[in-house]
Amino acid sequence: MIVERSMHPQFLSNTYLVADREGGSAFFVDAGGPVEPLIEAAERLDVTPTHVLLTHHHHDHVAELDQLKARWPQLTVLIDDREGGRDEIGDAGSFPETVTVGDLEVRALHTPGHTAGMLALLVDGNVFTGDTLFKNSVGGVRAPGSTSYADLRSSIMDTLMALPKDTVVRPGHTDPTTIGEEWENNSFVRVWRGLDKEGEAQCTAFGDPATLVLLGDDYDGGHKAWVRWPDGRDDIVPGSQVQTG
Structure with a gap:
């Protein structure tokens, strides 16, 4: 092939x-x-x-x-x-x-x-x-x-x-x-x-409160984030939309 x-x-x-x-x-x-x-x-x-x-x-x-x-x-x-x-x-x-x-x-x-x-x-x-x-x-x-x-x-x-x-x-x-x-x-x-282990840091994603489970790499040299919302739902979002601290 x-x-x-x-x-x-x-x-x-x-x-x-x-x-x-x-x-x-x-x-x-x-x-x-x-x-x-x-x-x-x-x-x-x-x-x-x-x-x-x-x-x-x-x-x-x-x-x-x-x-x-x-x-x-x-x-x-x-x-x-x-x-x-x-x-x-x-x-x-x-x-x-x-x-x-x-x-x-x-x-x-x-x-x-x-x-x-x-x-x-x-x-x-x-x-x-x-x-x-x-x-x-x-x-x-x-x-x-x-x-x-x-x-x-x-x-x-x-x-x-x-x-x-x-x-x-x-x-x-x-x-x-x-x-x-x-x-x-x-x-x-x-x-x-x-x-x-999953992360437990508090963050905001798209301006809303969330838990940052993982801030991983993305293909473009940036980051991809796994976040968990207060209602327990998990999400994969662009790292650029996540703020900590």
Whole structure:
């Protein structure tokens, strides 16, 4: 399997070209751009893209979908039926449990939390996790179409962490990692495993009182915060929205 990646300079979102072999068949994972390097890679590898497989609907993952469809009008675009916000996507098909592209079989794993229809895509020892799991971080549950902290935690701990430890994680933003690395080192996963203690510091989040359970890393060099509201609800919010002291 061949994987080529292009990362948007502002959004830091990844678009992937995945091929079964040189001269074979290929598909794209998301389309946030810039897609020009991937179009060039497809031509250099002499592969025929057949699908765009979308992890979710957010703008930074679909912004350049039209450019891919203009280059390859026959592309089939697939997204989960539970996903909203389809204005930028147009005519997309329903994602089945598996998609076969050339010699590759792509299995869709439903991983709600960041959005209702978020998918992780498992293929040949790799999992494309969209905005659910990043290197030493996790997705938030405050973006449009998000569901809940409980969903996000279950998607990571019950679905993704159940994959073999050598599975390569190719997230929706920035650098790759592995399931094993995140199992051992991801600060959110470590607390969920009971290896590290929850924090108890008082803070404000979006201006409201809360408990800061964990101030972890985020993919952009900032922070992602796990907070607990006075009514006991847990939330994952941008670290920039949390103040302590």
